[in-house]
Amino acid sequence: MFLFDWMLQRILPVIFLYLRPFIKWFLHTFTRLCELQRIVYGAQAGASRTRQVERSLMLSQNVDIQQLLRELDTAVETCSEDELRQLPVRVVSVVQRVKRIKSKIHPDFAPLFGTCVLHIWSYRHLLHQVERLRAEPYDANNLDHEQKLLELWNRLMPEEPLEGRITKQWQDIGFQGDDPKTDFRGMGVLGLENLLFFSREYRDAAHHVLLHSKHPVYGYTFAIVGINLTAMAYRLLKSGDAKVHFYNVANSLNQACSLIHFHKFYCYLLFEFDRFWLESEPTNIMDFREIYQRFEILIMEALHNDKTLFKTNLVVEDV
Structure with missing residues (x-):
């Protein structure tokens, strides 16, 4: 059965390409x-x-x-x-x-x-x-990068002043160590821009997700998970799998696809992953890879439907 499916996937496109000129000619003749x-x-x-x-x-x-x-x-x-x-x-x-x-x-x-x-x-x-x-690496000597990182802290932890640039407090919002710059290596400043957009545009949702990340049983590293979801959003965009969502968004708003649409796509992924994570009832953080992969498969399956449009009216029912 697997061999038959594999042959169909390989042979049918070749047959279609071979017959395409004839089909086009026939339809053009018939429909003008x-x-x-x-x-x-x-x-x-x-x-x-x-x-x-x-x-x-x-x-x-x-x-x-x-x-x-x-x-x-x-x-x-x-x-x-x-x-x-x-x-x-x-x-x-x-x-x-x-x-x-x-x-x-x-x-x-x-x-x-x-x-x-x-x-x-x-x-x-x-x-x-x-x-x-x-591709732009986080640079601690770049004032713009540093200001955005500080803004991220202030938006997520408005009641708690940051004691210093290098501090264990960063772990309170889910970074791995005392200096967040090391965690941005894989996704560059894109990871920071995504997290900051989420905290700016969806304040209640961001605090909602951050609170969940501190759950005594199902807790996880908020910022690190957020950067991993930046990687997912980037992969889906680059592979073209996300075209269905972006084309439908652009059509519904009568706009061009834009960076804001990408940030909102990311916000949807982060908000929904938080829900998916809690519903999965992980044993510990070691279950992250498996749950992350299952979530990505779920998103890709949705993107196989031409009508899919992920709505970013992130409703927080219980903070």
């Missing part, structure tokens, strides 16, 4: 619409439509479209937010010319297709933003 038109008119708005548009563009054999895609991928590495919002106009123009789509006959194509383009390349732009933060 190109593949991109059939997608934007027929697929549900959000992840379903955007992922199909993305796949169609990536499989295109047209030289002009291939060149355009390469230029877009290069542009989103460093472009500004304003430049990012201008990309759909250019893409729509090229595709309409190549596919001979007349705007007067098909007025709905440009706005529908342009929205998908914005979501696709804003996601790729977001990837570069997140990667830069992850």
